[in-house]
Amino acid sequence: MIAFPHRFHRIAIAIAFLAISFPTRLGGQHRGAYLAGLNDAAGASTESQSRHKLDWNGLQFANQSGSNELRIHGYFQADGRFFGTNLKDRSKAVLLFRRVRPLVEGVLANRLEFRFMPDFGEGKSVVQEVFVNYLFGSAASLEIGKFKTPIGLEVLRADRDNTFVERSTASDLFPVRDLGAQLAGSLQDGALHYALGFFSGTEDGSNAKFEWTGSKEGVARIFYEPFTGKHDAPRPLGIGIAASSGFNHGVPPKFSTIGQETFFRYSSSTLVDGQHRRWAPQASYFSGPLGLMAEYILSGETLSAKDNRRYIANRGWDIAASIMLSGDRNKFEGFKPAHPFALGEGRRHWGAWELALRHSDVVIDQLAFPNFADPGSSAKGARESAVGLNWLLNSHAKWVCNYEYTTFQKVRNTNPSLHTERVVMAELQLSL
Secondary structure, three states, X not given: OOOOOHHHHHXXXXXXXXXXXXXXXXXXXXOHHHHHHHHHHHHOOOOOOEXXXXXXXXXXXXXXXXXXXXXXXXXXXXXXXXXXXXXXXOOEEXXXXXXXXXXXXXXXXXXXXXXXXXXXXXXXXXXXXXXXXXXXXXXXXXXXXXXXXXXXXXXXXXXXXXXXOOOOHXXXXXXXXXXXXXEEEEEOOOOEEEEEEXXXXXXXXXXXXXXXXXXXXXXXXXXXXXXXXXXXXXXOEEEEEEEEEEEEEEOOOEEEOOOOOEEEEOOOOOEEEEEEEEEEEEEEEEEOOEEEEEEEEEEEEEEEEOOEEEEEEEEEEEEXXXXXXXXXXXXXXXXXOOOOOEEEOOEEEOOEEEEEEEEEEEEOOHHHOOOOOOOOOOOOEEEEEEEEEEEEEEOOEEEEEEEEEEEEEOOOOOOOOOOOEEEEEEEEEEOO
């Protein structure tokens, strides 16, 4: 974690509220869209020797040819968590800024992309992403820095494009961002996407700190979209698999509910000390107003506690479906309503409405108890179901609301159980 001086903290938050419209994350199969979007934006600018523009897409600078471009923008998410019951059978409400992210990114000579993205959400100061990405062409690019690890499908989706306020409980078994280098690209006219990376190795559900601790991890992902979309639409079906293997040392992860309360943690004497492997098949389908995503994760690592040493394998899966009630085209990323919200001057548009359903499951290895985790305070599994209704006013503002219901499995019938979590999650997202 990087701490910023107090003055910089205020300046960066001000930029976040003035900057606008975070473009789509360069995620796996969608990497080429970013550069094209920057060029399109530059093409719309006033023609001059050096072009600049301030509008709802942020502050943009570019040379006349558009080969060098800089964009300053950002977004924030204000969340509310309204618990009917939490793990301790209590009702409470939590209000917070979940993400406050100014962004500085661009491209040099149509080849070298870069991004700097700090985050001031939840009262913290963290650099979430900082990287450079050299484009050899559509077939290959080399990315170096801190960025999302190419494993989880739900994790690779840009945070601003999520259908639900929080990712599924199964996403806790995937790494989020890590330090490293990645070679990625698309083959077969954009149908086959691959990523190969070498990273410092971070724990499940976590972001890496800016230090290489001696751990190391290799990651590979392949994603195939066999069918061409109609009328220049994105390819509808995608099937892929990702895997990682490495050696980690340090503190093991803890797993949280959708309401961000811990339902499982390893004992204080437990350490990660050895091989860590993951295996994650995944699939998506986006066609017309319908969107589907599903994935499975098996994450195993070697743990040690006092005189005990064992390989523990946890597993999880999630499936999510959504339909655009307004008839808009559903997309994996970069959604823009066909008819943005507008009232007056003879127009009456309400933006887009989305209905969403999700179910996910996490199962902790039985061998983790009792040597590595306390069965009296941790659950051996969590099962989450959710329904959501989202209002997307335009490409800069949306309101997400979902109801989450999560139950927990005990290690033994004699162990105390965690209470069912019932929580309404609400989020206002603005790209300013």
